[in-house]
Amino acid sequence: MSMPAINHYLEKSRHHGKQLAGDGLESVRNTGVERFREQGFPGMRAENWKYTDVRPIAGGNFIVPHAIGDRISRDMVNSARLTGVDCHELVFINGCFAKEHSPSGTLPEGVIIQDLAGATARHQELIGKHIAHYADPAGNPFTALNTAFIQHGCLIFIPAETVLEKPVHLLYLSGMHEEPFAAHPRNLIILSENARATVIESYIGLDEGSYFTNTVTEACLLSGSTLQHYKIQQEGRGCYHVGNFDIRQGENSQAESHSIALGGALVRNDIRVRLAAEGAGITLNGLYLAGGRQHIDNHTRVDHLQPSTCSRENYRGVLNGDARGVFNGKVIVHKGAQKTDAFQSNANLLLSDNAEVDTKPELEIYADDVKCAHGATVGQLDQDMLFYLRSRSIDETTAKSLLTYAFADEIIRKIGIAPLRQRLEQMVIGLLPDPELIREFAV
Amino acid sequence: MNLLKITNLHASVDGKKILKGLNLSVNAGEVHAIMGPNGSGKSTLANVLAGREGYEITEGSITYMGKDLTVLPPEQRACEGIFLAFQYPVEIPGVNNVYMLKAAVNAIRTYRGLGKLDAMEFLHMAREKAKVVKMKDELLSRAVNEGFSGGEKKRNEIFQMAVLEPRLAILDETDSGLDIDALKIVAEGVNSLRSRDRAIILVTHYQRLLNYIIPDRVHVLLDGRIIKSGDRELALQLEEQGYDQVRREEAAA
Numbered sequence: 001m002s003m004p005a006i007n008h009y010l011e012k013s014r015h016h017g018k019q020l021a022g023d024g025l026e027s028v029r030n031t032g033v034e035r036f037r038e039q040g041f042p043g044m045r046a047e048n049w050k051y052t053d054v055r056p057i058a059g060g061n062f063i064v065p066h067a068i069g070d071r072i073s074r075d076m077v078n079s080a081r082l083t084g085v086d087c088h089e090l091v092f093i094n095g096c097f098a099k100e101h102s103p104s105g106t107l108p109e110g111v112i113i114q115d116l117a118g119a120t121a122r123h124q125e126l127i128g129k130h131i132a133h134y135a136d137p138a139g140n141p142f143t144a145l146n147t148a149f150i151q152h153g154c155l156i157f158i159p160a161e162t163v164l165e166k167p168v169h170l171l172y173l174s175g176m177h178e179e180p181f182a183a184h185p186r187n188l189i190i191l192s193e194n195a196r197a198t199v200i201e202s203y204i205g206l207d208e209g210s211y212f213t214n215t216v217t218e219a220c221l222l223s224g225s226t227l228q229h230y231k232i233q234q235e236g237r238g239c240y241h242v243g244n245f246d247i248r249q250g251e252n253s254q255a256e257s258h259s260i261a262l263g264g265a266l267v268r269n270d271i272r273v274r275l276a277a278e279g280a281g282i283t284l285n286g287l288y289l290a291g292g293r294q295h296i297d298n299h300t301r302v303d304h305l306q307p308s309t310c311s312r313e314n315y316r317g318v319l320n321g322d323a324r325g326v327f328n329g330k331v332i333v334h335k336g337a338q339k340t341d342a343f344q345s346n347a348n349l350l351l352s353d354n355a356e357v358d359t360k361p362e363l364e365i366y367a368d369d370v371k372c373a374h375g376a377t378v379g380q381l382d383q384d385m386l387f388y389l390r391s392r393s394i395d396e397t398t399a400k401s402l403l404t405y406a407f408a409d410e411i412i413r414k415i416g417i418a419p420l421r422q423r424l425e426q427m428v429i430g431l432l433p434d435p436e437l438i439r440e441f442a443v
Numbered sequence: 444m445n446l447l448k449i450t451n452l453h454a455s456v457d458g459k460k461i462l463k464g465l466n467l468s469v470n471a472g473e474v475h476a477i478m479g480p481n482g483s484g485k486s487t488l489a490n491v492l493a494g495r496e497g498y499e500i501t502e503g504s505i506t507y508m509g510k511d512l513t514v515l516p517p518e519q520r521a522c523e524g525i526f527l528a529f530q531y532p533v534e535i536p537g538v539n540n541v542y543m544l545k546a547a548v549n550a551i552r553t554y555r556g557l558g559k560l561d562a563m564e565f566l567h568m569a570r571e572k573a574k575v576v577k578m579k580d581e582l583l584s585r586a587v588n589e590g591f592s593g594g595e596k597k598r599n600e601i602f603q604m605a606v607l608e609p610r611l612a613i614l615d616e617t618d619s620g621l622d623i624d625a626l627k628i629v630a631e632g633v634n635s636l637r638s639r640d641r642a643i644i645l646v647t648h649y650q651r652l653l654n655y656i657i658p659d660r661v662h663v664l665l666d667g668r669i670i671k672s673g674d675r676e677l678a679l680q681l682e683e684q685g686y687d688q689v690r691r692e693e694a695a696a
Contacts, residue, residue, distance in 0.1 A: 393554070393607070406536060413537075
């Protein structure tokens with residue numbers, strides 16, 4: 001990748017860093033800068049980036065966004081809120097925390113849910129101990145870049161034996177910005193022993209303008225803790241979205257990740273899970289729906305580092321138009337990780353002749369007493385099902401939409417929060433042609 | 444006027460000729476049984492009538508209610524009142540049985556210029572119709588045929604027929620794979636759906652079904668043509684003598 005592109009970002013981060021001097025995160029940012037300088041933007045010759053060309057991001061000349069513009073009205077914010085769910089909601093506009101849209105509620109004893117920029121003074125030690133500890137700036141150039149710009153985002157800390165009943169909703173709204181901008185949200189989730197929490201990250205684009213979201217979420221799950229994590233990506237059609245999610249799991253901790261990718265022009269999601277102690281378990285569910293010229297790339301990696309760890313992965317993709325999908329799921333069973341139980345599946349539906357998907361499940365096993373299975377499929381709509389529906393008087397377009405919806409819903413239906421699930425189901429149906437006859441399938 | 448009139452029908456699948464000059468006329472109110480050995484073209488006929496892709500009509504005509512049926516897509520045939528009970532009903536994961544049917548009913552009603560049924564009206568009607576084949580309520584709300592036993596799938600087909608109220612129902616080997624109790628239930632269901640406005644074509648291998656659903660006409664389909672027609676006695680005769688006897692008669696003639 002060209003040096004000017006890298007230098008552009010380095011220059012921006014230097015300027016950014018100067019403005020934030022004194023917030024206690026200087027050295028973390030400096031590490032990010034260094035790691036980014038070393039790695040630069042990945043080229044397509046790198047195995048992990050074989051199918052995804054990030055040149056539009058590298059050459060995008062994105063600026064650091066202005067503080068909250070008044071172009072985003074309260075109504076716009078309200079319509080993006082998670083209605084029907086009583087939750088702790090933090091709103092970010094073009095990557096910046098929007099205090100006026102984020103009412104603070106009462107929290108259980110010891111719980112911290114605070115915007116990162118606002119938390120640095122009070123919780124410097126906690127943040128310093130964990131940040132960039134799970135998401136390694138040396139392991140991914142975009143994580144490095146995000147780290148170089150650390151400022152906005154959210155800190156979630158749940159003390160031991162505490163159950164956070166209400167989900168946390170991090171609403172990242174973007175758009176209505178005259179110049180292309182880059183935002184680098186950083187979220188840090190720490191669950192102490194036997195703590196429980198649900199975190200929803202929504203990325204919503206408000207227009208078709210060009211911008212770059214480069215988000216990193218890192219989570220530390222101490223023993224016995226449980227995290228349910230949802231990432232709903234509905235960025236605008238002009239958006240470049242790169243997301244990194246790193247989880248480290250302690251003994252008997254359980255995590256669920258639901259990653260739904262609907263928006264964006266060029267999208268790359270990486271999830272890395274380290275099952276670092278016995279009994280840790282992860283469920284990874286994912287859905288990507290792309291049409292037009294969208295490009296959505298999902299990379300997941302699960303490291304089974306210790307015995308009796310379990311991973312369950314189910315990703316589905318629907319590709320239409322000239323869209324391109326990528327799935328790469330790596331499962332590594334390390335030496336000594338006996339009794340590992342790993343399952344992975346990736347199914348893809350191609351709805352047009354020009355749509356394309358590249359799927360690659362990878363299984364590396366260095367232990368001998370394990371149960372591992374994986375599979376990947378790429379197919380079209382089932383002709384027998386299609387004919388069955390048509391023979392029952394449902395027209396071809398509706399029948400195709402219905403079967404496509406049913407395929408995608410196998411992932412969405414696993415979402416435990418009913419209003420969120422229904423909203424997504426309606427949204428997916430709405431993306432399909434002629435949905436009128438089948439709307440009620442989503443209730 | 445015949446409800447259905449098939450004249451000199453030739454049809455092929457993948458370039459292979461299956462139907463070779465089939466003639467059949469069916470009137471409203473009648474039940475016709477089409478019997479024949481494997482490979483004679485029974486299922487091809489059923490699929491051609493329902494409009495499945497991949498079946499090429501090379502000669503002849505199918506007239507349904509005075510209209511050329513062959514130009515209509517499957518969904519429009521269904522809206523015009525044609526129903527196919529499948530030999531092997533497909534499982535459709537994620538598509539709720541009762542919602543699918545409601546969408547179907549409302550598509551038909553819209554086609555006919557009637558108002559749509561709301562959820563309550565439809566559910567009430569569906570529950571009533573489910574009784575026709577003693578379908579458990581639980582199966583109504585499952586995904587279409589998913590995890591259904593063979594018998595449940597066939598019952599579901601007849602349940603759907605009851606809901607959609609076709610003018611011409613084609614039952615493709617609805618008796619296959621059914622034990623005697625299930626066969627009786629399905630047959631009772633079909634009998635309860637007999638009416639003066641409705642014609643039923645039973646495509647079957649065995650005479651057994653015809654003990655329970657008494658046909659008005661029986662046709663023997665052999666090598667793509669109907670070579671003999673008669674009343675119920677013909678079915679009994681086939682049962683006794685097998686298809687070879689008819690084949691020999693045909694050859695002699």
